[in-house]
Each structure stands twice: as structure tokens, then as C-alpha cells.
Amino acid sequence: MSGGIQAVELGVFAFIFVAVATIGFFATRWRRALTLDNLEEWGLAGRKFGTVITWFLLGGDLYTAYTFVAVPALVYGKGQTGFFTVPYTIVLYPFAFVVMPRLWSVARRHGYITPADFTRGRYGSGLLAVLIAVTGIVSIVPYVALQLYGIRVVFQAMGLGSTSLGTPLPLALAFAILAVYTFNAGLRSPALTAVLKDILIYTVVIVAIIYIPLSLGGYAPVFHSAKAALGAKNFITPAKAYAPYATLAFGSALALFMYPHNVTGVLASKSRNTVRRNMAALPAYTLLLAFIGLLGYMAYAKGIHVKDPNLALPRLFQASFPNWFTGISFAAIGIGALVPAAIMAIAAANLFTRNIWSAYIKRDSSPRLQTWLAKGFSVLVNGAALAFILAVKTNFILNFQLLGGIWILQTLPAIVFGLYTRWFDRWALVAGWIAGIVTGTLMADAESFKSSVYAVHQAGLHFSAYAGLIALACNLVVLLIANAIVKLIRVPPAHDETSPADYMAELEGAAAPVALGATPRQAPGLAP
Amino acid sequence: MSGSEQRTGEPQAGPPRRTRVVRQWWYVLLLAPFAATLVPPVFAREQPSIGGWPFFYWWQFAWVVITALIVALVYRVTTRREPRVSAVDPIDHPTTRVDPTRTHGQPPANPSHPPANPPKPPAHPGDTSAGPPNPS
Numbered sequence: 001m002s003g004g005i006q007a008v009e010l011g012v013f014a015f016i017f018v019a020v021a022t023i024g025f026f027a028t029r030w031r032r033a034l035t036l037d038n039l040e041e042w043g044l045a046g047r048k049f050g051t052v053i054t055w056f057l058l059g060g061d062l063y064t065a066y067t068f069v070a071v072p073a074l075v076y077g078k079g080q081t082g083f084f085t086v087p088y089t090i091v092l093y094p095f096a097f098v099v100m101p102r103l104w105s106v107a108r109r110h111g112y113i114t115p116a117d118f119t120r121g122r123y124g125s126g127l128l129a130v131l132i133a134v135t136g137i138v139s140i141v142p143y144v145a146l147q148l149y150g151i152r153v154v155f156q157a158m159g160l161g162s163t164s165l166g167t168p169l170p171l172a173l174a175f176a177i178l179a180v181y182t183f184n185a186g187l188r189s190p191a192l193t194a195v196l197k198d199i200l201i202y203t204v205v206i207v208a209i210i211y212i213p214l215s216l217g218g219y220a221p222v223f224h225s226a227k228a229a230l231g232a233k234n235f236i237t238p239a240k241a242y243a244p245y246a247t248l249a250f251g252s253a254l255a256l257f258m259y260p261h262n263v264t265g266v267l268a269s270k271s272r273n274t275v276r277r278n279m280a281a282l283p284a285y286t287l288l289l290a291f292i293g294l295l296g297y298m299a300y301a302k303g304i305h306v307k308d309p310n311l312a313l314p315r316l317f318q319a320s321f322p323n324w325f326t327g328i329s330f331a332a333i334g335i336g337a338l339v340p341a342a343i344m345a346i347a348a349a350n351l352f353t354r355n356i357w358s359a360y361i362k363r364d365s366s367p368r369l370q371t372w373l374a375k376g377f378s379v380l381v382n383g384a385a386l387a388f389i390l391a392v393k394t395n396f397i398l399n400f401q402l403l404g405g406i407w408i409l410q411t412l413p414a415i416v417f418g419l420y421t422r423w424f425d426r427w428a429l430v431a432g433w434i435a436g437i438v439t440g441t442l443m444a445d446a447e448s449f450k451s452s453v454y455a456v457h458q459a460g461l462h463f464s465a466y467a468g469l470i471a472l473a474c475n476l477v478v479l480l481i482a483n484a485i486v487k488l489i490r491v492p493p494a495h496d497e498t499s500p501a502d503y504m505a506e507l508e509g510a511a512a513p514v515a516l517g518a519t520p521r522q523a524p525g526l527a528p
Numbered sequence: 529m530s531g532s533e534q535r536t537g538e539p540q541a542g543p544p545r546r547t548r549v550v551r552q553w554w555y556v557l558l559l560a561p562f563a564a565t566l567v568p569p570v571f572a573r574e575q576p577s578i579g580g581w582p583f584f585y586w587w588q589f590a591w592v593v594i595t596a597l598i599v600a601l602v603y604r605v606t607t608r609r610e611p612r613v614s615a616v617d618p619i620d621h622p623t624t625r626v627d628p629t630r631t632h633g634q635p636p637a638n639p640s641h642p643p644a645n646p647p648k649p650p651a652h653p654g655d656t657s658a659g660p661p662n663p664s
Contacts, residue, residue, distance in 0.1 A: 086588045087565035090595045094558035097599050220580025236584045237572040246566045273607060280603050283596035290589050 005159040006318075012327025013158065017334050020196050021177045024189035024338070038367040039374055042186035043113055043350045044268045051277050053191055054269040057343075058278060059285045060194035061265040062089075062256060064143075065150035065337035068201070068292055069310055075296030077309035079226065079234030081241070082293055087249040088256075089286040096257050097279035101272045102419040103263065105505040106498055108272075114347070115263045115415050116355040122418045124494030125426035126359055131433055132411050133355035136260040137381075139404030140348045143259070144385035145397050147341040148175065152389065154330045157314030168390055174334070175386040179379045182342040186375075187268055190342040197339055200332035202288065208298075208329075209291045212320050216301045219294075226297035244453045244464050251469035255409040258416075261340065261347035272506045345381040349374040399449035406444060406452065406468040410436030410475050419503060422496055428483035436475030443467040554605045561595040 040046060049057060067085075074082035103118065112118045115136065120129035151174050160170060181189045213219050227235040237245050256262060269275050292313075299312040302319055306312055317326045353374040358365050365373070388397060414429045443454040444467055454467040564570070564587075571587040578586050 080584065083585070083588060086592065090565050090588075090591055091562050093595060093599055094561055097558065097602070098555065218580060223580055223582060223585070236574055236582065237568045239569075239572075242568040242572065245568050250562075250566055276603050276607070280596055280600035283592050283599075286592045287589070290592060294585075 006157075006323065006326075008323035009318075009327040009330060010158050010160075012324050013154070013331045013334060016200070016328065016331035017174075018177075020193055020331075020335050021181055021338065023196065024181045024193040024342075025184055027185040027188035027192040030188055030192055037371050039113055039350060039353065039370055040111070042371050043346055043374060044264065045187040045191060047108065047268055048270045049191060049268050049274070050270055051274050051281070053195070054265070054274050054278050055281050056194040056198055057187075057191045057268065057339075058262070058265040058282060060190065060197060060336065060339035061262055061343050062092075062282070063285050063289055064147055064340040065333050065335075066143075066146040067289065068333055068336060069150045069153050069313060070146075071289060071293045072296035072299070072313040072316075073309040075293045076299050076312035077296075079230040080237050081234070081245070082296065083290075084245050084249045084252075085293065086286065086290045087246070088252045089289060090283065091250065092253040092256055093279045093283055095253060097276060099416055099419060100257060100266050100279070101275050102503040103415070104266055104269065104272050104275045105507075106419070106502045107267050108507050109502040109505050110498065113264075113267065114351050114354050115258070115260055115411070116351055119414045119418060120355070120359070121497045122422065123414070123426040123429070124496060125430075128414060128426050128430055128433075129355050129359065131430065132414060133351040135407050135411050135433075135437075136351050137348045139259065139408040140261065140344045141381060141384050142388065142397055142400040142404050143261075144341045144344045144381060145388035145392075146401055147337040147344075148385055148389045149394060149397060150337045151334050153310045154314060154333050157311060157318065158330065171389065172386065174337075175382060178338055178341055178345075179382045181338070182345050182378045182382065183375050187264065187343065187346055190339045190346075191268070193335060193342075194339045197332060197335040200328060201336060204325075204329040204332050205288055205292060207325070208295060208317070208320070212295070212298050212302070212316070215320065216298065222294065222297050222301045225301040229300045240464075244466065247466035247469045248453065251409060251466040251472070252405065254412055254472070255405050255468060258408045258411050259347075260351055261344040264343055264347040264350065341382070341385070345378040345385075346374075348381045349377040352377045395450075399444075402452040403441065403444050403449060406440040406471055407437055409468040409472050410440065412472065413475060413479055422493070424479060424483050425486040425491060426494060427491065428479050428486050431482040432475040432479030435478035436471045439474040440467055440471030443470060551606050554602050557598050557602055560598060561591060564594075565591050 071082055071085050074085075076082075103115075106112065106122075107118060110117075110121050112121065114133065116129040116133040119132050120126060148171060152171055155170055213222055216222060223235075257266070266275055269278070295313055295316060296309075299316040302316055304312055304315045304319060306315055314326075314330070317329050321329065353365075353370050357373055358370060410433050413424065413432055417424055444452065447454055447467070452467050453464050454470060455464045456462065456470065571584055573584060574582040576583055581589075
């Protein structure tokens with residue numbers, strides 16, 4: 001199984017991967033707009049995805065290819081710890097059901113494309129918007145790199161790792177496809193591809209969770225062999241791991257929709273109720289994810305022993321399926337990487353163009369220039385991710401991504417609280433953000449960036465918890481204190497361009513009426 | 529989080545205020561998944577197992593489905609289905625429900641001179657059509 005190149009798998013993989021990427025490339029023709037030369041079209045596909053497309057798009061966005069490799073790897077390597085991803089992706093939805101429709105409404109009313117657009121409009125603060133934009137871009141790059149890493153794991157499993165040029169070359173090829181495909185059609189490509197990808201993913205996983213346990217004699221032996229291999233304390237969460245388990249789940253759930261690419265997925269939908277409906281429908285992916293986690297246990301039952309836990313899932317598929325079906329399942333993972341990577345690159349490009357370039361470098365950029373800048377920046381983000389994956393050790397990318405999660409969580413007060421109240425001042429939010437980023441980074445550093453769980457031994461407190469959540473607590477304390485000071489010295493509040501009704505607005509199928517101040521949207525073409 | 533949508537003090541639209549407040553209480557249900565899945569002492573045990581699945585596992589898997597049902601229920605009971613009337617509902621922005629694929633062929637809507645089209649009732653909540661709304 002190891003060593004030689006798996007020709008059939010590779011052939012099936014390459015065929016499906018290229019076919020789907022080509023379809024994505026021609027997505028410009030789908031629900032054709034007169035021009036793609038404005039960010040609303042390139043970066044949000046005109047905000048007109050209905051419930052079904054949004055479900056596929058957000059599904060591909062929230063549950064990345066890396067998730068599909070990492071969760072079974074974590075379960076294979078560490079047992080119960082890996083299942084924190086289940087409560088994580090459960091509580092995500094009640095939270096998002098309440099919060100995200102408000103963001104959708106206000107963004108639609110004011111033509112916001114990024115979360116930083118919202119904070120600028122809400123708090124009238126360019127600085128806060130830039131901090132949010134930079135946090136988003138910095139957190140996204142290692143996330144894109146992890147998608148390429150997911151592809152690399154599949155390449156390794158297919159035997160491409162055996163030669164020195166084995167992985168860089170196909171990875172560069174995958175990157176080139178990704179870059180071109182994002183550049184050309186913007187958000188339409190991942191949306192269209194997401195549908196095809198999920199048909200593959202659901203087929204593979206449903207076959208896997210029925211066929212593999214059947215060949216093993218049901219789920220009882222699966223759990224039994226996992227318990228035997230991992231030991232009881234890795235099979236059911238022990239008391240001292242309660243706090244890390246719960247805080248990782250809760251903190252990650254709060255962080256996930258703070259990532260700009262997930263905001264992009266939400267804002268691209270056509271109505272407030274599309275967003276709300278999806279929060280009831282997206283748990284289908286959580287169920288899928290939970291079962292994919294169990295595949296890590298099935299690997300034990302199947303007698304798979306690998307040093308690199310990332311290979312547990314590919315090896316399980318190779319041991320259980322005929323070559324052609326393994327090829328299909330690997331193609332599903334490969335395409336599953338393209339979808340979120342493209343959305344991430346688009347989201348980062350939107351942030352750069354709207355909140356850094358147009359806000360500071362050239363205020364009167366035309367929509368056409370903005371769109372070309374965004375397209376260029378998306379290639380840059382993908383290129384940075386490729387450089388990351390080729391130049392940097394895998395562990396470092398993982399650690400960087402953990403750090404990105406901690407950082408992105410620190411933007412929560414500005415975004416989520418801002419959706420409800422203007423009581424917090426921009427300067428207080430900036431102070432809280434600094435406190436959160438600094439404490440979060442220090443905690444991650446204290447754990448040598450290897451774990452996002454930090455052991456607190458201070459002020460008579462002894463517990464371990466998700467560093468991102470502890471940092472958020474520091475963020476909130478500083479925010480409250482700074483806010484009190486700001487109120488005491490009576491700093492005049494900045495202009496808030498939103499009104500309470502904006503947060504409940506239900507518009508469907510119409511263009512946003514108000515453009516963002518300094519960056520007017522292009523008027524739709526007049527020619528019939 | 530429950531009832532949080534009232535805090536902004538936007539004008540009460542659609543159904544009478546009392547109905548709306550009663551409906552807001554349904555949001556409390558959304559706290560159940562947090563209580564059920566974020567307190568490991570509740571479910572970190574092997575027994576009772578079902579069909580070889582330890583409690584720890586089937587409990588969390590079951591809550592994926594229960595959460596989806598809860599969110600769907602809250603969606604249904606909190607989604608207004610009555611047609612909204614523009615005169616009493618400043619939220620309802622005066623826009624036509626045009627086919628979005630064709631908006632580019634039409635002159636841009638001028639925000640200062642909203643077209644005086646009667647507002648259309650919202651799409652049926654069960655409508656899962658991915659396509660653009662039909663022009664009417």
C-alpha cells in the first residue's frame with residue numbers, strides 16, 4: 001500500500017479534480033451578471049444565493065477539506081478529544097441563528113461586503129476596521145495553507161510522496177487551478193463547485209459509514225477496538241479534561257463565524273430568512289462530520305497502524321474500498337479543499353481592497369480597479385499559502401492556524417456586540433482587542449504553540465481551558481474598564497451610520513440601496 | 529441571547545406587540561443545546577449504551593439532530609408570514625421584487641425616490657427554492 005504510485009486512484013482523482021475545476025472556471029456564466037467588474041458581483045456573487053446554494057456554499061466553507069482529514073486524525077490519535085468538534089458544530093447554529101441574520105440585514109442595507117465594513121460603519125472608526133481586516137487576513141492565510149495540506153495528505157496516500165518532486169509539483173498544479181478559478185469567476189466558482197463536491201462527499205461518507213462497519217461486524221466492535229487501542233481515559237472524557245473539552249467547543253463555535261470567509265458565505269445569500277433557514281439545515285454537515293470522526297475509530301477496528309495519524313483515513317479507505325472508489329473519495333477531499341480555499345482567498349481580497357486599499361491608500365478607486373485589485377490579491381493569498389505549505393513545517397502551519405483561531409475570536413466584541421449596541425466605544429474595543437491578542441499570543445507561546453489549551457495557575461485558580469476563550473475574557477475585562485474610562489472623560493462618540501431598523505431589515509432580491517461612503521458601488525449597467 | 533432581538537427597540541411590526549413578545553420566548557429553547565453538549569459531566573460516561581454505542585457518543589450524535597429540530601422549530605414559530613404593510617412598517621424597504629438576474633438591465637433604483645410599488649408578501653418560509661424569485 002505504501003511506496004508505489006496508485007495509478008487507478010490517481011487517474012480517477014485527476015479526472016474528477018480537473019473536470020470539477022473546469023466547471024468552476026466557467027461559473028461566470030452561471031446566473032450571469034452583466035459585468036463581474038464590481039466587488040458585489042465578484043466577491044459576493046451579487047448576493048442572490050437561495051437556501052439550497054447557500055447551504056452547499058456554507059457547508060463547504062465551514063467544514064473544510066482539512067476538517068475531513070484532521071478530525072479522523074485527531075480521533076485516531078487522541079480519541080475522545082477529537083469529538084469536541086461535535087458540540088462545537090452543534091452550538092454554532094443556535095448562536096449563529098440569533099446573530100448572523102442581524103449582520104446580513106445591516107450589511108444588505110449599507111452594502112457592506114466584509115465584517116470590517118460593518119465595524120467601520122457602526123463605530124465610524126477606520127482604525128478598528130483595519131485591525132479587524134488585518135486580523136482576518138492574517139488568520140486566513142494559514143487556513144488556506146491547511147487546505148493545500150489536506151490535498152498533500154491525499155497525494156501522499158496515493159504514493160506521490162515517494163519521490164522528491166512528488167508533492168511540490170502536483171501541489172503547485174493544484175494551486176494554479178485554485179488561483180485561476182478564483183480569479184476568474186469569484187464567489188460563483190466555489191458555490192457551483194460546492195454542490196458537486198458535496199454530492200461526492202455525501203456519497204463517500206454514507207457508503208463508508210454503512211459499508212465499513214458491516215465488514216467489521218457493526219459499530220460495537222468499532223468502539224471496542226478503539227477503547228482497547230486508546231485506553232479508557234482517551235475513550236470517554238476524564239474529569240480533568242472536562243474544562244478543555246467544553247471551552248474548546250464553545251470558543252471555537254464563537255470564533256467560526258468571525259472568520260471573514262464565513263461572513264462572506266452568509267452575506268452572499270439573498271434574504272435574511274435564507275440565513276435563518278440554513279442554521280436549521282447546516283447541522284446535517286455536523287452529523288456527517290461526527291461520522292467522519294468515527295472513521296478514525298474504524299481504522300483501529302480495521303487494523304490500520306500508521307505513524308502519521310493524518311494518513312489513518314486515507315489508509316482506511318484504501319484498505320476498505322476498490323481503487324476506483326478510493327480515487328473518488330480522494331477527489332472529494334481534493335475538491336473539498338478548493339471550495340473553502342477559494343472563499344477564503346476571496347474574503348481576504350475583499351478585506352484588503354475595501355478596508356485597507358480603499359480606506360487608506362487610494363480613497364477614490366473605481367469599482368473596476370477595486371475588483372481587479374481584489375482578484376490580484378486573491379492570487380497573492382493563494383500564493384502565500386502555497387509558499388507556506390512548501391517552505392514551512394507542517395506542525396508550524398497547524399500551530400499558526402490555532403493561533404489564527406485565537407486571534408479571530410478577539411474580533412467578536414466589535415462585531416457581535418456591535419450588532420446589538422453602540423454602548424461600547426471604538427477606543428475601548430481597540431483596547432480590548434489589543435489585550436486579547438497579546439494575552440492569547442502569550443498563552444499560545446507558553447504552550448510552545450503546540451496546543452490551544454492553556455493551563456491557568458494564577459490567583460488561586462487552577463484549570464485548563466481554550467486559550468482563545470481565556471484571551472476573550474481578558475479582552476472583555478479590558479473592554480469594560482476602558483469603556484468606563486471613555487465614558488468618564490466624555491470622548492465624543494463617532495458617527496454611527498446604521499439605525500436600529502437596519503438590523504431587522506428583510507430585503508429580498510433587490511440591490512442594496514445605500515453605498516458605503518468612500519467606496520461607492522458601481523451602478524448597474526444601463527444597457528439592456 | 530433569548531429575546532435579544534427586542535433590544536434595539538425597533539418599531540413593532542406585523543403582528544400585535546403581545547404576539548411578538550410571546551414569540552420571542554421561543555428563543556429560550558436555543559439554550560438547550562448549550563446545556564446538553566457543553567457540560568461534559570452530563571454525558572461523559574459509557575452507560576447506558578445503545579447497540580454498542582457508549583452513552584458519550586450516542587448522546588452527542590443525538591443532539592446534532594435535536595439541535596437541528598429545535599432551530600427549525602424556532603424558525604417556524606418566529607417567522608412572520610403575514611403580508612407586511614408599508615405604511616406601518618418602516619422596516620419594509622420599498623423595493624420591487626425583481627428578478628435579480630435582470631437587475632443589471634434596468635436603471636438603478638434611486639434611493640431618494642423609491643418606486644411606489646405595493647410590498648409583496650414574504651416568501652413562504654418553507655420555500656427552499658434556490659432560484660431567484662419570480663417577477664410578479
